[in-house]
Amino acid sequence: MQNLLRTPPARDALHALFRQSPPLSPLPPFGDPRWTTAFTAPAAGPALAAITRLATDPAERDAPLPELTDALYRDYAATGTRIRFEKPYFARRRRLARAAIALLASPDAARDPQSPLLRSFIDKLEDIFAEGSWALPAHVHDTPSGRDPLVIDLFAAETAHLMAELLSVFADIIPPDQQAIIRKKLRRDIFENYLATDCWWMLATNNWNAVCHQGVLGAALTIEDDPDLLAALVEKAARHLPAFLDGFGDDGACSEGPAYWDYGFGWFALLNEQLETRTRGEWSLFAGDEKIRRIAAYGPAMSLHGGHVVNFADCRPDCVLRPSTLQYLGATLDLPDCLRQAGENYTRLATPPVDCDFQRTDFLFWSRFFLRPPAGTHHSKPGTPNAKPGEDAAGVFLPSLGVRVIRGRDRHGNTWELAAKGGHNAEHHNHNDVGNFLLHINGIPFVAEIGMPEYNAAYFSEKRYSILAARTLGHSLPLINGCEQAAGAEFSATVRHAGLTPGATFLPFEADLTRAWPAAANCKSFIRGLSLDPHAGVCLWTDTIHLNGPGTVESGFITDSEHVTIESPAVLVIREPGATLEFRIRTDAPDTTTPPCAWTRIETHPCSMPDGTSRSWRRAILAPSGTGNQAAGITGFSATVKITLRA
Known part of the structure; x- marks a missing residue:
């Protein structure tokens, strides 16, 4: 396995690789037994029940998504306020995620064309796809309308990735004409737009670099079969992703704080998994880089008792780092502290009452939550102290x-x-x-x-x-x-x-x-x-x-x-x-x-x-x-x- 960022391959080599490697996602397709295994795990029960209860309630299932009006798009430019737009924006994605997870857990409903749950999923997917702009108005700087379909910000990139993963997982469910429309937009407004534009974040040393690259490149790795397009995307990303790693200290420290470590480095880790999966293990963002291990160790090092973190910088005190990210890092890099923290955080999030409505409980969150449970979490209790008397006291x-x-x-x-x-x-x-x-x-x-x-x-x-x-x-x-x-x-x-x-x-x-x-x-x-x-x-x-x-x-x-x-x-x-x-x-x-x-x-x-x-x-x-x-x-x-x- 070679490191893409240390020894970038020539474009013709990438072209040859992708010509021989059809789309492959870490997420299994609808109906795959891995979903059944994930949903029947004892620790998953309370979370799945909470999601299904909301997704099948007619008040959510049959209702339209909260509307993103022209006035809401214009609000930031007029007032500087973000939250009035962002609350319905993220609520829409949470509701789509709940419908998708409930459908995966109830495959018979998906096979019934008259199923209200199936209709709910398709309607929500189409509604979010049809948004005039996936970027937040706070990141659209050149127009008071707050809309620009060609701005690739954090959340346009996330939405592109969401669309690609749903196309991959629900290929047998989403109508073919809708799939074709989504693919066309992703190619034009995301993939080709990325290649034609030098966005400021491409050389950024903060979370924007990793998150936007993961959204763009991760979406392409998931669904694209054009080797020319894939080779060009990977070649450009390989030139710019090293700047993200430069933003961390040699000791692995993240000055943005634990929440943005979870976001930026978490999405970087997700992109690594997607790259290794699609290239069948030939290329990696992790391989042979000891700094990656030190960056990975930062998350558990900043985790505190009771679901808190060392929240210096812009970070909520009760930020529970994603257990799926910690589990992946711990298993991939052989880091016991990541595995321990994954177990504690998973148990905290899975213990009733399960909160299905905190901001980032979208499809990316829940799909990995169910598919990647830490071993033995159903035996532990939330809030287990980080240290016993005299243990690790040096810190x-x-x-x-x-x-x-x-x-x-x-x-x-x-x-x-x-x-x-x-x-x-x-x-x-x-x-x-x-x-x-x-x-x-x-x-x-x-x-x-x-x-x-x-x-x-x-x-x-x-x-x-x-x-x-x-x-x-x-x-x-x-x-x-x-x-x-x-x-x-x-x-x-x-x-x-x-x-x-x-x-x-x-x-x-x-x-x-x-x-x-x-x-x-x-x-x-x-x-x-x-x-x-x-x-x-x-x-x-x-x-x-x-x-x-x-x-x-x-x-x-x-x-x-x-x-x-x-x-x-x-x-x-x-x-x-x-x-x-x-x-x-x-x-x-x-x-x-x-x-x-x-x-x-x-x-x-x-x-x-x-x-x-x-x-x-x-x-x-x-x-x-x-x-x-x-x-x-x-x-x-x-x-x-x-x-x-x-x-």
Whole structure:
């Protein structure tokens, strides 16, 4: 097996290969026994029942899909709002997916021309195919109409791939005239358009490169039998896909965060499977590349207890990485951590009540969910801790991002997970968050990262850092002389210590954050230290800041808990069901009732989240005692906070 990106073949060699290799998809065709096996697996039962219940309910089966009106297409250009269009756009694809899965699970219904379920599937397929533009209006920049059938964005590419896979799987079901119309559009608007256009994403180092290439090339590998067209597509993709891998650190780290690792690298892995399948094992995107293994290891390394992830950058905190991707990576690359995480995530998603309506439960998701269940998932329970007492407590450090993750269990069985980052403020999907940290205990995010907010025009403009999720104020970081961090690669951290010694009592992270603030902050030096003793259940957080002249400093942390109480100047507590976490300021002053720093107040800040709802986040403020509310006059700030669970 040869690596397509390392030793790109000549076009004539590709032509000869595809002339001898007819279309072949990793997905089996309708009626194949592999579908029966997948749907009768014990762990699949709750998910299949939930999907079938919705797909056969007349309220969904017989109703038209939510309409994408001209007004909705124009809405983004007029208002900068994305969500009003995107909610029905993705709901349409979820409903088509449910009809397709229900049909695969009920083959007798597909053989009855009068079957309401068959009619529902065909109607939904035709309706989505007939959309005037598959791209999101937010990605169509040259017209206020929001429509352009020749724009290949993430979701035009995804829809092209969806159409190709449905043609492949349901070749005996979809009417021939409809198949011909779909094939014609895919060839003209996707395959030939790709060859004739140099899209910006072709040289991008982020998720767009992999996702768009997978949609275009994956669709062609699935259904095309023209060797000239296939050879041209593969040859061009081979020139551009290496840029995607360049976006990862040599250690495999993804600065876009776990959600975009799941998306970009997940689609890259999917394309690898399709390429290896179609070329009968002759060509691969993985073969012989050790960096691929390191990138694959990033997903489980960033996974936390309770269905959470280390959600630095634009990433939801409750992002459950696709178990099918993890299972494929684990089995293909022999990575036990991927297989373990696949099992945990599969069980979490398959445990009732099954959510069939989160955004990306489309046909790609459900088909792989059923066909690729991790071994033994029906024996496990969701929420299994990542580490036993003393196991893997040293955690992981990714030097290219300066990200440190420490996890372990204390002597009482509580799961502790601490993550901190260095890095810089020009990362993909950047937040001004150099030095930020989060702390989860038993899956509860006591010190939280907001992660991804609602996407709109403002968030992808010069207004980005006025939005709480991306600005320093929305992170567990100080304001220095009223200043937040600034955007740009020069605003960065130097990680001084990230010890990875197994068996050490306290596992540390220490970073110099001085350069992360602009000159107006007048910051002479800022050292942040974090350490965790998982066995004892103790986390220490130390900020030491020196100013060039008298000024103000307010440190603090972010939480979404509604139960935050300042019990005394030295003690703050967060009470959640089953756990009370204490944040106690340590002091060496003789009078311990007047610490050099104090918890002064709890601020509440709203942020619009990905579903469009507003959510309140709390910022607990730690400031020098005696300075009042933003009173000036200090030249130094030093505080150590001991974080423990109360008995």
